[in-house]
Amino acid sequence: MRVALFSGSVYGTAEDVARHAAKQLEAAGHSCYFDPRGDLTALLAHHPQALLGVTSTTGMGEIPDNLLPLYSELRDNLPAALRGLPGGVIGLGDSSYSDSFCAGGELLAELFEELGIRQIQPMLRLDASESVTPEADAEPWLEAFARALAE
Numbered sequence: 061m062r063v064a065l066f067s068g069s070v071y072g073t074a075e076d077v078a079r080h081a082a083k084q085l086e087a088a089g090h091s092c093y094f095d096p097r098g099d100l101t102a103l104l105a106h107h108p109q110a111l112l113g114v115t116s117t118t119g120m121g122e123i124p125d126n127l128l129p130l131y132s133e134l135r136d137n138l139p140a141a142l143r144g145l146p147g148g149v150i151g152l153g154d155s156s157y158s159d160s161f162c163a164g165g166e167l168l169a170e171l172f173e174e175l176g177i178r179q180i181q182p183m184l185r186l187d188a189s190e191s192v193t194p195e196a197d198a199e200p201w202l203e204a205f206a207r208a209l210a211e
């Protein structure tokens with residue numbers, strides 16, 4: 061499947077996880093588009109058949125600034141081409157922010173609902189206070205995601 065990935069990141073961790081995810085999905089036989097600075101036009105030009113959003117949380121439960129333009133474009137346009145596609149969300153956060161743990165990922169999951177994207181498995185939450193190896197920690201979830209897409 062053609063999978064479009066995008067990321068929201070302040071310090072680069074979520075971007076690294078997205079890049080690692082693209083490699084893993086490619087190794088599983090999918091073809092990936094990931095441009096951390098890509099906009100909606102570029103994303104749609106790749107005619108995605110599935111979507112994977114990876115985002116950290118900043119501020120008091122907010123989406124990182126670098127994802128806001130694409131997030132707003134998606135919400136304002138609700139592109140029909142994405143409706144019904146399979147998708148998934150990986151949220152990075154820190155459970156010491158107990159009230160807003162992975163709230164950025166939750167905002168993205170809500171947007172996927174609005175877009176009509178079917179999340180084929182529950183959002184993965186990567187906790188910076190539990191682990192310092194988010195890329196490796198995402199691998200089992202991605203393996204299941206890649207398999208579900210191939211079915």
Ligand SMILES: Cc1cc2nc3c(=O)[nH]c(=O)nc-3n(C[C@H](O)[C@H](O)[C@H](O)COP(=O)(O)O)c2cc1C
Nearest residue numbers: 069070071072073074116117119121153154161162
């Ligand atoms: C200023 C700041 C605010 C943060 N706010 C939250 C938050 O509200 N909820 C949460 O779960 N994590 C929060 N985090 C933790 C980050 O989401 C987490 O460390 C993540 O791994 C950073 O990924 P990034 O490098 O892609 O931005 C915050 C981190 C910083 C530095």
